[in-house]
Amino acid sequence: MAEYKAVRVEAGRGGWGGPLTIKPTDDRKLIYSVTGGGIHPVAQRIAELTGGEAFDGFKSSAPFDKIAVAVIDCGGTARVGVYPMKKVPTVDVHATSPAGPLAMFIKEDIFVSGVAPENVKEA
Amino acid sequence: MTLPQTRYATTVTAVGEQVPEFAGQGLLIWFAEGAPEELHFFAVLHRPTVTTGGVRAGDVVRIDDKAFRVTAVGEVANDNMVNLGHMDLKANGATEAPLPGDICLEELPLPEPRPGTELVIEGDAAAADAHR
Numbered sequence: 001m002a003e004y005k006a007v008r009v010e011a012g013r014g015g016w017g018g019p020l021t022i023k024p025t026d027d028r029k030l031i032y033s034v035t036g037g038g039i040h041p042v043a044q045r046i047a048e049l050t051g052g053e054a055f056d057g058f059k060s061s062a063p064f065d066k067i068a069v070a071v072i073d074c075g076g077t078a079r080v081g082v083y084p085m086k087k088v089p090t091v092d093v094h095a096t097s098p099a100g101p102l103a104m105f106i107k108e109d110i111f112v113s114g115v116a117p118e119n120v121k122e123a
Numbered sequence: 124m125t126l127p128q129t130r131y132a133t134t135v136t137a138v139g140e141q142v143p144e145f146a147g148q149g150l151l152i153w154f155a156e157g158a159p160e161e162l163h164f165f166a167v168l169h170r171p172t173v174t175t176g177g178v179r180a181g182d183v184v185r186i187d188d189k190a191f192r193v194t195a196v197g198e199v200a201n202d203n204m205v206n207l208g209h210m211d212l213k214a215n216g217a218t219e220a221p222l223p224g225d226i227c228l229e230e231l232p233l234p235e236p237r238p239g240t241e242l243v244i245e246g247d248a249a250a251a252d253a254h255r
Contacts, residue, residue, distance in 0.1 A: 034159060036206025057159045058207065064161070075199045075224015077211040078152045082161055094199055094223055101145060101165070 006123035014095035015114020024052035024068040043071040128248035132173035135240040141165040155208025176205040182246035191228040
């Protein structure tokens with residue numbers, strides 16, 4: 001059994017939602033980065049602080065029930081809604097607010113945006 | 124004299140089940156093949172051949188035989204397009220992008236892409252987005 005720690009993720013400059021507390025478990029240990037250019041520094045920091053496993057969603061796929069948090073670099077329309085719709089806590093590195101066709105799923109208790117590495121702190 | 128430059132070119136490989144509905148609302152969401160499966164249901168999946176980027180207002184998006192003038196480009200749209208093959212095409216005629224990922228087009232009915240549909244974005248070579 002691995003030891004996991006919790007982090008608190010706050011909205012960054014111009015961001016919306018949160019704060020979210022993220023604590024991986026053995027069942028849900030993936031820090032799922034759905035971003036351009038590999039694992040995003042925000043996902044890397046969450047993984048380092050929690051003991052979760054950084055995972056590149058564009059390299060291979062993972063079932064939703066293994067994901068502790070999804071980190072996205074969404075411009076506001078598509079990815080912002082998909083992971084909240086699946087009840088996966090979602091961190092957007094861009095400062096977006098609820099919008100797009102899935103906006104109704106984007107709530108403060110499951111989504112936070114504008115997040116930079118310094119907005120991720122030990123809980 | 125100005126030279127046209129192809130900023131992006133790609134061929135559709137698959138179309139998600141929600142795409143016709145979104146197209147009817149003036150929205151086409153694109154991702155390159157290899158995007159995570161959870162994004163497929165609302166996306167046009169495609170295999171790009173030109174990924175130069177630098178799309179800006181005034182460029183032209185061609186989807187098969189239909190052409191759309193670009194009216195505005197959000198600040199992260201080019202990064203998304205180049206890195207992930209991701210585009211949010213919105214036929215809303217906006218002259219300022221409402222969302223950072225938007226590529227806004229003139230307000231005309233969008234076609235429903237099908238496997239084999241070709242998309243090309245062209246613009247003036249001298250006027251590529253200076254941020255790229």
